[in-house]
Amino acid sequence: xxxxxxxxxxxxxxxxxxxxxxxxxxxxxxxxxxxxxxxxxxxxxxxxxxxxxxxxxxxxxxxxxxxxxxxxxxxxxxxxxxxxxxxxxxxxxxxxxxxxxxxxxxxxxxxxxxxxxxxxxxxxxxxxxxxxxxxxxxxxxxxxxxxxxxxxxxxxxxxxxxxxxxxxxxxxxxxxxxxxxxxxxxxxxxxxxxxxxxxxxxxxxxxxxxxxxxxxxxxxxxxx
Numbered sequence: 001x002x003x004x005x006x007x008x009x010x011x012x013x014x015x016x017x018x019x020x021x022x023x024x025x026x027x028x029x030x031x032x033x034x035x036x037x038x039x040x041x042x043x044x045x046x047x048x049x050x051x052x053x054x055x056x057x058x059x060x061x062x063x064x065x066x067x068x069x070x071x072x073x074x075x076x077x078x079x080x081x082x083x084x085x086x087x088x089x090x091x092x093x094x095x096x097x098x099x100x101x102x103x104x105x106x107x108x109x110x111x112x113x114x115x116x117x118x119x120x121x122x123x124x125x126x127x128x129x130x131x132x133x134x135x136x137x138x139x140x141x142x143x144x145x146x147x148x149x150x151x152x153x154x155x156x157x158x159x160x161x162x163x164x165x166x167x168x169x170x171x172x173x174x175x176x177x178x179x180x181x182x183x184x185x186x187x188x189x190x191x192x193x194x195x196x197x198x199x200x201x202x203x204x205x206x207x208x209x210x211x212x213x214x215x216x217x218x219x220x221x222x223x224x
Contacts, residue, residue, distance in 0.1 A: 012044065027051045030060075033085070038073050046073045058212075061086060062119035090115045094136065109170065109208065110215045117174035117210040125152055125173045129166040134205070137164055152189050154196035161202050169197065171207040180211025182218065190218060 012028040021029070031047035038046055050071060054060040060068075061082065068079050093112035109128070116139075117124065125143040128136055142160060145151050161169055171190065190207045197204060207218040218224045 026057055030057075033082070034073060034078070041073075050074070058119060086115070094139070106206075106217065109206075113172050113208055113210050114215065117172065118212070120174050121176055123174060123176055125171070127157065127160065128170040128172065129161060129164040130168045130170065130205070131165075132167040134168060137166060140164075152193070154193050157193055158196050158200060158202075161197065162200060166202060168203045168205050170205050172210065174210045178212030180209045180214050180216040182207075182209055182216060182221075182223070187223060190224065194224070 012024055012031045015028065016024055016032065024032075027044065027047040027050075030050065031043045034043050034047055037043035041049070050060065050073065051057075053071065054063070063071075065076070065079050068082075069075050090112070093108065093115055096108045096112070113126070116126065122144055124141050126139060126141045128139045131137055140160065142156060143152050157169075171193065173186075186207070186209065190204070194204050204224060205219065206224060209216045
């Protein structure tokens with residue numbers, strides 16, 4: 001059925017305006033992003049097809065440009081639009097972290113790190129530099145590859161923290177395997193970094209691991 005023949009309450013745009021964005025399903029939100037359907041398939045049906053094909057928004061959003069553009073109804077223009085939307089979301093989350101004392105609003109930190117790290121195929125180690133009020137100064141990816149004592153250098157972390165005049169740090173890295181549970185190597189390097197940073201009076205407030213479906217906080221686990 002053509003979209004304009006559907007009752008107004010079933011059209012994604014009208015539903016969003018009357019009930020708010022949270023009332024829409026993933027497919028309905030995707031339909032608004034897509035804007036148009038295909039011959040014989042209205043935009044909602046196309047969005048439902050794409051959701052069924054990809055199973056999750058995570059899979060769709062993290063598809064390579066080749067895999068994304070190979071799907072029905074998608075192409076380079078839609079890929080560019082999607083990447084722009086995702087980057088705007090990341091920057092919005094960073095603004096929220098910069099305005100707030102991030103350790104007092106851990107959910108905003110989790111949301112931001114999820115956008116940054118989830119879906120990456122390579123393990124990366126990121127540092128959030130905080131000022132004396134625990135507000136975000138900047139974030140920086142310092143190391144790439146498997147996180148262990150051989151690949152994360154405490155001296156480099158200390159040097160970067162002093163360069164950015166940080167009063168405290170939040171460490172973060174991802175587990176491409178999808179399982180967020182901290183390994184023994186994660187615990188060892190966190191302890192080693194704590195010892196090094198204590199020498200220059202900089203505290204580690206948390207170490208957050210981002211997995212496929214959740215984040216693990218060292219602070220909440222009592223590991224820091």
